[in-house]
Amino acid sequence: MSSFPNSPPTPLLGIDFSSAPSRRKPIWMAQGERHGAVLRLQSLQSFETLESFGAWLAQPQAWLGVFDMPFGLPRELVQTLGWPLEWLPLMKHYASLTRAEIRDQFAAFCNARPVGSKFAHRACDGPAGSSPSMKWVNPPVAYMLHAGVPLLLEAGASLPGLHEGNPQRLALEGYPGLTARELIGRRSYKSDTKAMQTPERLIARKDVVEALEQGRSRLGLRLKVSHAQRDELVADGSGDKLDAVLCLTQAAWAVQQPRYGWPVDADALEGWITSA
Structure with a gap:
């Protein structure tokens, strides 16, 4: 079990992650200060x-980042497959598998279950x-x-609640859709x-940015961006840049919370x- 360092590092990061980044769809990182x-x-x-992303993470620098990717698997799934029931041994086992092996084992798990409850879920x-x-x-x-958790482990990062590493590099799991839904409901923005x-999705992105600037989320923060940054976030039809900024807002919220917002009874x- 990881501890929760008392003096969180800065800068703050929000990362829209991709398991197969490319020039067309890279990993995006938003950096900011609260x-x-x-x-x-x-x-x-x-x-x-x-x-290139792993090399950036491994640099000797301090940060607290919220990453749009899962940091764990459902306990029900892990128990059914007979995989390790401690986080680090589980991640090492998971990293040793190929994507094809993961797909085949997860598909077999789903195929053995009734329609409507094919997937196992985490408490969050x-x-x-x-x-x-999964x-x-x-x-x-x-x-x-x-793809992502091994990069964090190689960089020596701490994953509060899960794994103790360098207390100056703190990685938290985020989900930008959680904050976006709070601001614009179920409207699609990307x-x-x-x-x-579409123009409708562009308007939705504009509304998300405006709501962040006005501090309308329960995270209690007002986003400050330049005119050029606002235009860049709204113009990106993929929504990846905006998702990175939504993760950044979750990081800025977490940095002020006891245990970075982790519930005492989290698995x-x-x-x-973060912020669920």
């Missing part, structure tokens, strides 16, 4: 490979409204876990398909989604 109730967006940076999925971390398609979050990047095998 001053009281104001969160100032400092920069947006992209990474086109897992290697309900309050966060997130996809089960999903391998639409979105392939199981592969994001497989699509990776060009033809689906140290499954993990927890």
Whole structure:
């Protein structure tokens, strides 16, 4: 079980992660600083490979980041498959598998279950409204876990509640859709398909940014962006840059919370989604 360091590092990061980043769809990282109730967006940076992102994480620097990817698997799934019931041994076992092996084992698990409850869920999925971390398609979050957590471990990061590493590099799991839904309900604000990047979705992104600037979320923060940054967030039809900023707002909330917002009774095998 990881401890919860008393003096959280800065800067704050929000990461929209991809298990297969490319020039067309890179990993996006938003960096910012919190001053009281104001969160100032400092920069947006992209990474086109897992290697380049891992190299950035491993640099000798301090940060607290919220990552849009799962940090754990459902306990029910792990028990059924007979995998290790402690987080670090489980992650090492998971990293040793190929994506094809993961898909086959998860598909067999689902096929043995009744319609309507094919997937196992973590305790945080309900309050966060997130996809089960064992999903391998639409979105392939199981592969994001497989690609991302090893990078954090290689960088020596601490994952509060799960794994104790360098207290100056703190990684928390986030889910941008949780904050976005609070601001605009179930309206869709993004699509990776060009033809689906409609005027309605552009207006929805504009509304999300405006709501963040006005501090209308329960996170109690007002986002401060430049005109150019606002235009950049609204113009990105994929929503990836905006998702990175939504994760950044969750990081700015977590940095002020006891235990970074982790419930006392959170499952140290499954993990927890920040602000759920």
